[in-house]
Amino acid sequence: MVPPADIDVAFGLERDAYGAKIVANANLGAEDIEDLRGTTLAFGDVGSTTNHITQGWMIEDAGLSLDRDLDTVHAGDARIQALVNGDVDAAALGYRDLDLIPEYDADFDYDVVADSGTMPRDPMVARAELGEGCIAAIRDTVQEHEEELFSAFVEPGKDEGFNEAQERAKYLGARFVYDVSDDEYDMVREAYDYLGFDL
Numbered sequence: 137m138v139p140p141a142d143i144d145v146a147f148g149l150e151r152d153a154y155g156a157k158i159v160a161n162a163n164l165g166a167e168d169i170e171d172l173r174g175t176t177l178a179f180g181d182v183g184s185t186t187n188h189i190t191q192g193w194m195i196e197d198a199g200l201s202l203d204r205d206l207d208t209v210h211a212g213d214a215r216i217q218a219l220v221n222g223d224v225d226a227a228a229l230g231y232r233d234l235d236l237i238p239e240y241d242a243d244f245d246y247d248v249v250a251d252s253g254t255m256p257r258d259p260m261v262a263r264a265e266l267g268e269g270c271i272a273a274i275r276d277t278v279q280e281h282e283e284e285l286f287s288a289f290v291e292p293g294k295d296e297g298f299n300e301a302q303e304r305a306k307y308l309g310a311r312f313v314y315d316v317s318d319d320e321y322d323m324v325r326e327a328y329d330y331l332g333f334d335l
Contacts, residue, residue: 142263142264142265143261143262143263143264144261144262144263144264144268144271145259145260145261145316146260146261146262146271146274146275146278147260147274147275147278147279147312147313147314147316148257148258148259148260148312148313148314148316149257149258149260149307149310149311149312149313150257150258150310150311150312150313151254151255151257151258151306151307151309151310152254152309152310153231153232153306153309154186154230154231154254154255154306154310155186155230155231155251155252155253155254155255156185156186156187156190156191156194156228156229156230156231156251156252156255157191157228157229157230157231157233157234157248157249157250157251157252158172158177158191158194158195158226158227158228158229158248158249158250159219159226159227159229159234159246159247159248159249160172160175160225160226160227160246160247160249161219161222161225161226161245161246161247162245162246162247163245164225164226164247165247166226166247166249167247167249168198168249168250169194169195169198169200169249169250170198170199170200171249172195172200172205172206172225172226172249173200173205173206174205174206175206175207175224175225175226176206176207176208176209176223176224176225176226177191177195177206177207177208177209177224177225177226177227177228178208178209178210178211178214178215178218178219178223178224178226178227178228179191179192179208179209179210179211179215179227179228180210180211180212180213180215180228180229180230181210181212182210183333185255185324186228186229186230186231186252186255187215187228187229187230187233188210188228189324189327189328189331189333190228190252190255190323190327191228191250191252192228192327192330192331193323193326193327193330193331194250194252195250196330196331197326197330198250202331209224211224211227215227215228215229216229216233216236216237216240217240219237219244219246220237220240220241220244221240226249232306252323256320256321256323256324257313257316257320259316262274275314278312279312279314282311282312285312286310286311286312289307290305290307290308290310
């Protein structure tokens, strides 16, 4: 997405396990999104990039209408259990969510119907009024102290008793990057446009 005139991208975060899938109960025999016509699909939280927005875009991009061709529900974190229990036919899952399926049913068989590929990196922005020199200094400082800064950022994700553990844990294994470009967010713009959301 194009940064507003008053901000600039200082650096970014890249996550290998950051992507979106649509998975379906293997009993459906679904091979692609078209096979989901007439089924029930569980999204995660409204507005979640990898549990709602991206899958909605993939469905609409494949020629199906979320309003007419599928029954959809927003089940939040319960969407995996809803899929395993047979309450829905398919679910919108992030890459890391697949690892949780065996916790509900080790024998549950599913098919991956669609895969977004790795999502755009997370931009870390600064006020443009700080000036190019200051923003460059921030970037240089992050590069110089990458290990310490990243460790401080993700450490709470290792503590299951910490209330931000789940939110921080998704960044474990990520890394700082310094080549974030505007065009990698084109798919996000298109997804928001398809779903009628304002950026």
